[in-house]
Amino acid sequence: MRKICDPLPDDAPALLEAAAAVLRTNDRGEFTKPSARLYPHQWNWDSAFIAMGWAHLDWERAVREVASLLRGQWTDGMLPHIRYDRAALGWYAPGPELWPGGHARDADELTSGISQPPVLPTAVYRVGMAHPDRDRRHAWWAEVFDGLLACLRYFCDHRTVEGCPLIVVVHPWESGHDNSPRWDFAVEVGVRPQRPYQRIDNTIIAAAERPTNRDYDLYIFLAELISSADYALPRYLSKTPFAVYDAQFNAIWYRSAQDLNRIAAALGRPEPFSAEVLAAFAHAFRDRHWDAQRRTFLDYDLVGRRPIPVETCASLMPIFAGLVGADEALDLLARYRARSTGCRVLPVVLPDQRGFEAGRYSRGPVWIHTNWMVIQGLASLGCDAEAARLAGETLDLVRQAGYVECYHAASGVTCGPHEFSWSAALVIDLLRGSAS
Numbered sequence: 028m029r030k031i032c033d034p035l036p037d038d039a040p041a042l043l044e045a046a047a048a049v050l051r052t053n054d055r056g057e058f059t060k061p062s063a064r065l066y067p068h069q070w071n072w073d074s075a076f077i078a079m080g081w082a083h084l085d086w087e088r089a090v091r092e093v094a095s096l097l098r099g100q101w102t103d104g105m106l107p108h109i110r111y112d113r114a115a116l117g118w119y120a121p122g123p124e125l126w127p128g129g130h131a132r133d134a135d136e137l138t139s140g141i142s143q144p145p146v147l148p149t150a151v152y153r154v155g156m157a158h159p160d161r162d163r164r165h166a167w168w169a170e171v172f173d174g175l176l177a178c179l180r181y182f183c184d185h186r187t188v189e190g191c192p193l194i195v196v197v198h199p200w201e202s203g204h205d206n207s208p209r210w211d212f213a214v215e216v217g218v219r220p221q222r223p224y225q226r227i228d229n230t231i232i233a234a235a236e237r238p239t240n241r242d243y244d245l246y247i248f249l250a251e252l253i254s255s256a257d258y259a260l261p262r263y264l265s266k267t268p269f270a271v272y273d274a275q276f277n278a279i280w281y282r283s284a285q286d287l288n289r290i291a292a293a294l295g296r297p298e299p300f301s302a303e304v305l306a307a308f309a310h311a312f313r314d315r316h317w318d319a320q321r322r323t324f325l326d327y328d329l330v331g332r333r334p335i336p337v338e339t340c341a342s343l344m345p346i347f348a349g350l351v352g353a354d355e356a357l358d359l360l361a362r363y364r365a366r367s368t369g370c371r372v373l374p375v376v377l378p379d380q381r382g383f384e385a386g387r388y389s390r391g392p393v394w395i396h397t398n399w400m401v402i403q404g405l406a407s408l409g410c411d412a413e414a415a416r417l418a419g420e421t422l423d424l425v426r427q428a429g430y431v432e433c434y435h436a437a438s439g440v441t442c443g444p445h446e447f448s449w450s451a452a453l454v455i456d457l458l459r460g461s462a463s
């Protein structure tokens with residue numbers, strides 16, 4: 028198995044020790060908080076990333092992280108973006124009251140009513156591969172297989188329209204890049220929620236680093252709309268200003284579908300996603316997301332029926348998914364780098380784009396999970412030198428500012444909370460994991 032960082036840097040032991048300390052600080056036993064104060068519950072893709080870190084420290088702890096996340100799954104397979112911890116209710120807003128009438132399989136579970144990018148099947152594949160004993164790995168994969176399949180199938184069965192296999196994302200929170208300038212077109216509609224709401228996030232983190240109140244008006248308005256549509260896409264679509272094909276989300280689904288096929292093959296089961304299904308998805312992806320003039324992948328606004336003309340790291344996620352070959356991957360990345368001059372890499376939004384803000388959350392800073400996905404994609408495509416280069420640049424950010432949520436695009440200083448779990452977990456994976 029090829030390692031990404033080979034040879035390891037001299038300070039790898041110190042980096043690993045500090046990363047393990049972050050996970051232990053945020054460990055709630057069965058799940059890991061993304062950060063101690065700002066995010067006190069269990070988040071969907073956070074836990075997927077975090078499990079990959081635990082896998083190298085305490086493999087059975089990674090198994091518990093995944094089991095805990097799957098406990099929040101809904102009857103239709105949807106894996107919610109937040110699984111609330113009863114002990115922490117009131118510490119984060121919005122709480123479960125924003126999502127009335129949810130459909131969790133276990134009625135005692137408190138969850139949100141939207142999902143997040145489905146990284147989990149990829150994470151489970153990688154966590155499994157980190158266990159040396161094939162029987163233990165297979166036994167675990169067999170246990171979680173149905174839950175993972177349901178979570179991917181949910182999107183095919185309940186989140187597609189007009190015969191197109193791409194997935195409709197219904198909320199900026201669902202994209203995981205909440206206040207990305209990609210979604211400004213919907214914020215600019217100026218909707219107002221029906222009920223008053225209170226924010227807590229901007230009392231913990233500087234307001235200048237967080238989404239604005241206008242962003243939150245949209246978030247709460249959409250959540251109200253989604254629950255009043257009983258979480259059903261057709262009813263929601265007729266009323267919403269926000270329904271998108273997100274290039275990052277679709278790329279992550281595609282990678283996870285392939286990784287679940289690999290798990291199925293290892294277990295001797297039929298592959299759940301046939302070559303025809305994957306080819307149709309890849310074809311639709313190219314058709315809908317590729318912008319030939321700009322030579323990049325863009326998101327698509329289903330309400331306005333037009334590509335969203337904002338260039339961000341989402342355009343690089345086809346690298347993670349293997350939706351591009353090695354040459355195209357290197358070309359996409361080289362052009363992204365060329366346009367990021369003066370920035371630490373990779374700024375989540377290109378600095379020449381309208382709405383770029385170097386220090387505000389999903390509007391500019393560098394994020395470890397974004398870099399990790401590009402690095403993994405490069406490694407999968409055999410672009411080892413470029414993967415190692417980006418991994419080195421990512422470690423430099425951590426050396427400078429520690430395991431924080433994100434890094435100011437120009438200076439690399441801390442943005443968001445310190446001791447951020449997925450930053451730590453994914454650095455552990457970069458240093459200890461292999462290309463897959």
Ligand code: 2M8
Pocket residue numbers: 061066070071072073108200202203204205228
């Ligand atoms: C951020 O999102 C939450 C809402 O889900 C928030 O800002 O309150 C995003 O970075 C999201 O991608 C992440 O999963 C979550 C927890 O780290 O925080």
